[in-house]
Amino acid sequence: MVGRPPTEEELVERARAGDGAAFGALVRDHQEIAFRTAYLITRNAAEAEDAAQTALVKAHRALRRFRRGAPFRPWLLTIVANEARNRRRAGARRDVLTLRAAADDPSRVAAPSPEDAVVAAEERAALLGALDGLADDHRLVLALRYLLDLSEEETAVALGVRRGTVKSRTARALERLRAQLGEAA
């Protein structure tokens, strides 16, 4: 008989008690969102990797201060985002987000015609380009909310702002994005 996998709360408890494997399991569950959050903040893969790794080490050290029963991901993202913000250096090379070509994803349902496929790809590229062209605050709040699917609370901790600020900033960022795209509200 196979036992059920440990819950996140159980993994946290074991990790707090010094179980390295449990901490490893927690990291594996969250390393992608941690790295991508750091990447969206720093816009540099090497800085994001350093930030995420350092943050994870700091999180391990800080586990004893983690409030029992609280969700682990927002807590971890707070540490990751702080580290990433501290590493974001002026003048560093900034990556530009790109889109996967439709042909790279066989699971994608084919567009009705090659012409439609081209139009769809151009629209997606224009949307991503417009997003990338927003001011940092606006770009980041939309990228975290919609590209990473972070909750408002997680976005708030990642940005180091209140949840209400996430709401208002998201609304303003969407307005700006519509304007960039030449669309009416």
Added chain:
Amino acid sequence: MSDLELRLAALRDDVVFPATPDLAARVVDLASPRPSRRLRPLVVAVAVAVALAAGLLAASPGARSAFLELFRLKGATVTRVERLPQVDRVELDLGSALSRAEAERRVGFRLLDLGEPDAILVRGRMASLVYGPPDRPRLVLSQLRASVWDGFVKKAGGAGTRIDEVSVGGERGLFLSGVEHYVMFLENGSVRDERTALAGNVLLWNRGDLLLRLEADVGREEALELAESVR
């Protein structure tokens, strides 16, 4: 959700993120209980690297395998690690003694100083102003342009080495105090480890696009005072 929000959310599967590194594999070792850890000295590696060197270091999996903490300055990376490679004791080579004019021509910028030095040594694009007898200097002020690459300097301290973030003239710096220090140069693709001539504390800081490094047997406050008076 508005149409625009739906279109943004639909981009989620299409955006290309860099591959997520296997961070779990790296940190799990640090998270494991180590009964013998207390017996192993915690050491500090301080990498003073120009931009390209930092990129090379970042690209090396080995360089990332065991670091516990990392600090960055413009052109410098300071890494706290658990283990260091074995370092042979050899005399620190700060380069060739040159006149100030020749040294400035080599490094491509006007040298900053704390008064007239006893010697000016240049190795690659790094100039070191030596105060006191060259074989037993009291203070060494090294400087290089943080945006060029001509070598890689890595400094390491033994157990108890401390890293403090400081401010010098409004710019960021790091003060390293501890017991042993090593310097590592990456030249022509290979790493040479050398033990520093001084066993003093080290202050690293940026001034404009320069990275400065002051090494002397002084405390933090005195080092900061000296750094503020560098002209």
